[in-house]
Amino acid sequence: MPAVEIKPDMYWVGVNDRTTDLFEGLWPISREGVSINSYLIRDEKTAIIDLAKAIKTDDFFAQIAELTSLRAIDYAVINHVEPDHTGVLRILMEMAPDITIVCTKKAADLLEAYYGLRENMMIVGEGDTLCLGKRTLHFVMTPFVHWPETMMTYEPSEGVLFSCDGFGGFGALQGAIFDDQCEDQSFYESESLRYFVNIVAKFRISVRKAIDRLDDVDVRMIAPSHGLIWRKHPERIIELYRDWCNYPDTPGDLAATLIYGSMYGNTETLMNAVAQGLAAEDIGVEIFDCARVHASYILPSLWTRRGVMIGAPTYEGTVFPPVGEVVREAAMKGIKHRQMAMFGSYGWGGGALRDLQKITDPMKWILTGSLAIKGGANRENITQAETFGREFGRALKAV
Ligand SMILES: Cc1cc2nc3c(=O)[nH]c(=O)nc-3n(C[C@H](O)[C@H](O)[C@H](O)COP(=O)(O)O)c2cc1C
Ligand SMILES: [Fe+2]
Ligand SMILES: [Fe+2]
Numbered sequence: 106m107p108a109v110e111i112k113p114d115m116y117w118v119g120v121n122d123r124t125t126d127l128f129e130g131l132w133p134i135s136r137e138g139v140s141i142n143s144y145l146i147r148d149e150k151t152a153i154i155d156l157a158k159a160i161k162t163d164d165f166f167a168q169i170a171e172l173t174s175l176r177a178i179d180y181a182v183i184n185h186v187e188p189d190h191t192g193v194l195r196i197l198m199e200m201a202p203d204i205t206i207v208c209t210k211k212a213a214d215l216l217e218a219y220y221g222l223r224e225n226m227m228i229v230g231e232g233d234t235l236c237l238g239k240r241t242l243h244f245v246m247t248p249f250v251h252w253p254e255t256m257m258t259y260e261p262s263e264g265v266l267f268s269c270d271g272f273g274g275f276g277a278l279q280g281a282i283f284d285d286q287c288e289d290q291s292f293y294e295s296e297s298l299r300y301f302v303n304i305v306a307k308f309r310i311s312v313r314k315a316i317d318r319l320d321d322v323d324v325r326m327i328a329p330s331h332g333l334i335w336r337k338h339p340e341r342i343i344e345l346y347r348d349w350c351n352y353p354d355t356p357g358d359l360a361a362t363l364i365y366g367s368m369y370g371n372t373e374t375l376m377n378a379v380a381q382g383l384a385a386e387d388i389g390v391e392i393f394d395c396a397r398v399h400a401s402y403i404l405p406s407l408w409t410r411r412g413v414m415i416g417a418p419t420y421e422g423t424v425f426p427p428v429g430e431v432v433r434e435a436a437m438k439g440i441k442h443r444q445m446a447m448f449g450s451y452g453w454g455g456g457a458l459r460d461l462q463k464i465t466d467p468m469k470w471i472l473t474g475s476l477a478i479k480g481g482a483n484r485e486n487i488t489q490a491e492t493f494g495r496e497f498g499r500a501l502k503a504v
Contacts (some may be wrong), residue, residue: 108168109282111326111334112159112263114147114445115166118168120157120227121277128189130302132401133273138277138294141189142330145172146260149238152180152207154258154267155330155486166193166200174198180227180235183208184269185255186215188192194220207235209246211254229256245318247271249311251304255317256356264325271315272342273331285337293333294345295405300331301349302404306438313350316343349408353441356504357411360389361497363401364432366396366425367417374482375490376416379448382494388412388501396427407435412501413443413470414494415461419451423460432464441469444504446497448476448490455479473500 123138143165144154151173157165169175178201186208194216200456207227208216216222229235231246243259248256249385251270258267274297280416281287305312327335335342361383367373376392383390391410393403407413417428424432425479445465447458458475465472476493478486 106168106278106280108172110146111144111336112265112327115260115263115265116145116147116172116330117282117334118143118145118165119170120161120165122160123277125160129304132275133399137275138386139275139331140278142328142332143190144328145169146237146240147173150179151177152182152235152237152242153178154182155184155190155269156181156193156197158189159196162193162196163472166196173425176203178204180205180207180237181300182217182258182267183212184258184267185252186212186219187252187270188219190269191216191219194222195322198222200476204269209254209256211248212256215252215254247311249308249314252380259322261323263330264323264415266322266324266326267328268415269330270305271312271329272327272335272346273297273329274333276332278333279406282334283337284333284335284341287333290333290472296341297345298349298405298409299334299401301346302408302438303401305489306408307351308354309439312346316347316350319343324356342481346497352408353439357443358408358409359501360391361412361414361501362406362410363390363392363394363404363414363416364395364407364441366394366418368418368420368425368427369417371478371481372416372418372425372448374487375448375450375476375478378482378487378490379414379416379494379497382491382496383414385491385493386498386502388498390414393431393491395431402436403431404435404440408438411444411504412497413445414497415445415447417447417449417457417461419455420458421450422456423456424457424477425449429461432461436464436468443468443470444473444497444501445470446472446474446476446493447494448478450478450480450482452480473497
């Protein structure tokens with residue numbers, strides 16, 4: 106994509122990554138893609154804010170070369186050292202050897218560790234500024250949005266916040282780069298939630314602190330390093346992120362996530378009956394087969410919904426592994442204070458439910474009930490499962 110002017114003499118440049126299958130080697134983006142946004146400001150001094158991953162480097166530098174000679178770039182502001190934003194740094198340093206890198210002290214340590222860089226560094230801290238001519242950049246320290254070295258860069262005359270991973274989302278840009286231009290903003294909103302839960306949720310307290318600090322800042326445009334630029338309604342993505350940060354402190358939305366796995370269909374039969382019970386109580390339910398759906402897509406539902414219904418057979422004395430794995434990932438992301446119920450089929454000694462509780466107890470998930478069936482579900486078991494779903498639905502409403 107060619108560069109796009111986002112404000113006079115301020116440009117989006119970037120890489121639309123549609124070929125990486127797993128972001129961070131972990132989270133699927135084959136269908137959705139991701140954009141890695143970088144920004145160039147031309148003034149008396151020229152600055153580039155955040156760089157790109159070392160893919161499509163020819164395209165990236167060709168975009169920039171349309172705007173300025175690489176040698177003429179005075180500053181590279183590195184808000185965050187993760188290689189999705191610094192992968193091209195070595196090449197840039199070769200092409201623009203006089204460039205000054207502007208970053209936090211912790212970022213400088215990491216740049217040395219990853220790239221052996223020691224020279225041409227300008228270390229900045231909270232409230233420091235860098236005058237480019239007409240425009241002055243202000244640096245806001247936002248540690249742990251996403252790594253400890255992270256900061257954001259703010260340009261007050263246009264009110265642009267270059268927020269790096271903060272307010273970012275999955276989803277390659279589809280021609281349109283602004284919120285008001287894109288046809289399906291809901292796609293970016295749900296992919297922002299998936300990105301939030303997968304990538305930064307663990308640091309939600311730090312993210313919330315960063316957002317609270319923005320209350321006093323006149324932000325008229327959010328220019329993150331992944332996903333849409335929010336120019337019409339920057340407050341929209343700020344409010345979404347604020348809400349998402351708060352979920353573990355709330356009972357969650359009145360709705361349920363039903364995660365299950367089944368080897369021979371017995372637990373699955375129960376699952377369908379449980380889901381009917383929930384529906385009969387007008388509880389919205391999202392159903393995921395943990396062996397088939399990547400946790401990346403399940404975690405946003407667990408993050409936001411009040412109820413977690415877990416269906417799993419016993420496997421070698423333990424919970425069916427794909428189900429246990431998803432619950433463990435939920436624990437890692439800090440999904441707390443959920444109402445849960447468990448059901449499943451077993452062959453002889455059972456044990457799935459007991460094993461699962463070892464994972465969920467530290468998460469403060471409240472067990473409202475459990476249902477274990479030996480072997481195949483008969484008519485009576487199916488009725489029991491439906492009632493079990495209804496009771497869970499009622500318990501959710503009572504919270
Ligand atoms: C590989 C394997 C291991 C199993 N391990 C146990 C076990 O340790 N304890 C138990 O009670 N049942 C065990 N079972 C029996 C299953 O829990 C039982 O067949 C159950 O009905 C499967 O439910 P599903 O049809 O939903 O997969 C095992 C079954 C398989 C195939
Ligand atoms: Fe990051
Ligand atoms: Fe990133």
